[in-house]
Amino acid sequence: MKVLKSTVYHPIDDVIKGENVIKSTKVYKDAKSFYLNDGCLDEETGMYDVYSYTPDTTCKASLNWGLTVLYPLTVDGECNMTRGHWHENRECTEIYYGISGKGLLMLMDEEGNTWAEEVCEGSLHHIDGHFAHRLINTGEEVMKVAACWGKEAGHDYAAVEAMPFGYRVFKDKNGKLLFKEVKR
Numbered sequence: 126m127k128v129l130k131s132t133v134y135h136p137i138d139d140v141i142k143g144e145n146v147i148k149s150t151k152v153y154k155d156a157k158s159f160y161l162n163d164g165c166l167d168e169e170t171g172m173y174d175v176y177s178y179t180p181d182t183t184c185k186a187s188l189n190w191g192l193t194v195l196y197p198l199t200v201d202g203e204c205n206m207t208r209g210h211w212h213e214n215r216e217c218t219e220i221y222y223g224i225s226g227k228g229l230l231m232l233m234d235e236e237g238n239t240w241a242e243e244v245c246e247g248s249l250h251h252i253d254g255h256f257a258h259r260l261i262n263t264g265e266e267v268m269k270v271a272a273c274w275g276k277e278a279g280h281d282y283a284a285v286e287a288m289p290f291g292y293r294v295f296k297d298k299n300g301k302l303l304f305k306e307v308k309r
């Protein structure tokens with residue numbers, strides 16, 4: 126029997142490395158519209174990195190594996206967060222797995238009802254395809270969250286821009302979180 130080496134590795138304290146892995150970095154100038162106020166950060170400040178492993182297959186129901194690395198930054202007091210999205214294909218679900226750091230997985234249904242789950246080392250989160258989702262780093266350390274989702278899911282950012290998440294998450298000087306409701 127032939128025994129092959131894996132072509133991709135994801136050491137738990139590192140990032141995904143190997144074939145068919147793409148890294149993208151969101152910098153402040155491309156993220157500032159997510160926030161209520163301008164935090165006057167350097168335009169090139171790295172806010173988060175996303176690593177995606179897309180297996181080379183023709184199977185339509187193929188799964189992707191990813192990692193989000195969200196830095197412990199605030200923007201005028203608002204906690205650093207991902208852009209957030211629905212899946213274009215609402216029938217595609219996703220699983221998030223907290224690796225390190227702490228924060229929130231914000232979820233929103235199609236009526237705009239918004240809530241969150243605490244993300245920490247070892248937490249596992251099933252995301253229904255009918256819920257928009259966003260990660261927020263509320264801690265003082267880098268937050269790392271792995272993800273597994275269907276290749277056919279796609280990303281629907283426009284729907285989140287049309288109906289933003291119902292809350293914004295701020296942090297005061299003592300680290301206390303403040304949830305501000307978004308007026309629609």
Ligand SMILES: [Fe+2]
Nearest residue numbers: 212219258274
């Ligand atoms: Fe997703």
